Amino acid sequence: MDATERIQAASNFLLQSPPGEINDVLNDIRTIIADDELLQDGIKAALKEYNIEQFTVVDVPEANHQSIISEAARVEAEGLDEERFLDPRSKISFLFDHLSLEASDPKPIEPDARHEEFRSALELASLNYLKAHFKDGVTAIFSPKEGAEHFVVQVVANKYNPTNFWSGRWRSEYTIDLNKKQVAGKVLVNVHYYEQGNVQLATKHTVSFDLPVAVASAPTSAASTKIFALLEEEEGKLQVSFNETYHEMGEKTFKGLRRALPLTRQKLDWDKVMGYKLGAELSGTKSPQPASVS
Incomplete structure (x- = not known):
């Protein structure tokens, strides 16, 4: 499997991460890729998709609450490399890092x-x-x-x-x-x-x-x-x-996933089972043990 295929596999794993476990998945696939720089560059698109679909929450800069990263929160950005999201409650937009999950560069935005x-x-x-x-x-x-x-x-x-x-x-x-x-x-x-x-x-x-x-x-x-x-x-x-x-x-x-009765179609009598075990021990008929090698 070449590097491209490994990155694609890693991205697929990330997109299927259970709630709150994406860092655990990321740490596991890091050993598969064995190249942190390649991994970070290759999974950016997957992390972005995951955060937007999963409504990742972020601490809003200069505010005492959290907001949601989503498609509805996305706003027009000035630079091509920028991606800004809106917190309508505080009426500010901010940059969001999909890897560190941190918001930065808050700017006021005028509501409609x-x-x-x-x-x-x-x-x-x-x-x-x-x-x-x-x-x-x-x-x-x-x-x-x-x-x-x-x-x-x-x-x-x-x-x-x-x-x-x-x-x-x-x-x-x-x-x-x-x-x-x-x-x-x-x-x-x-x-x-x-x-x-x-x-x-x-x-x-x-x-x-x-x-x-x-x-x-x-x-x-x-x-x-x-x-x-x-x-x-x-x-x-x-x-x-x-x-x-x-x-x-x-x-x-x-x-329906459990067998109601064993193959004998009879319930086990656990008292008798314990009796059989005790009787075997008293009579010395325990199963022979392998001989030890000195």
Whole structure:
């Protein structure tokens, strides 16, 4: 396998990294490439794709909160080599290093006055929603970009527990189109259990519903609260489906993977097994041991 093929393989591994484990994967593939400079140059595109798709969170410069790296957050940059992202909450843009996961060079950005009032109302509603449902969640609300007519709501929540061998990530993204009176989006959930094994859950749930006319025609603080109440209802359905699936797996799927009885079709009598063992020891009929060589 030549260097190009190894870099491609390394990139594929990175893109499949479970939540919170990309550094572990990177350290493992470093031994395969055995050339850090080649590795860093070769995986930049994969890291960029991963961070944007996975809603990587970053500490916002000069602010006391985090924001989300995503396609919706990308803004026009002055230089060809620059890539800037927007934090709508602090109204600044910043450079982002996809390898170190650090933001730098913050610059103020003027929001669109036509949409900022409702965007801010959605932001407040989303922060209240996080407090109620996502302890360590991060949210970002984006105004319509040029040529678009919808607001974008993004939420990401990560939970990493390496001491107990599991990690998980919740990502949700919704577009709110007041003109069409519609909300559409998706929820992506990834969970990885790896104690003495390797089990992963990756699921996608699509969401779509119409907005009440009163909400769509009057984009106010009350309307934003109503929208998140509707989102809560949709996400609640997903949680219920998870619980039902887990129950069914415990009652049916996992039991189907186990043999109910041994090949003799009879249950083992463990008391007799212990009796057989003790009897063998007392009678001196234990299995002969190999002779030692002095």
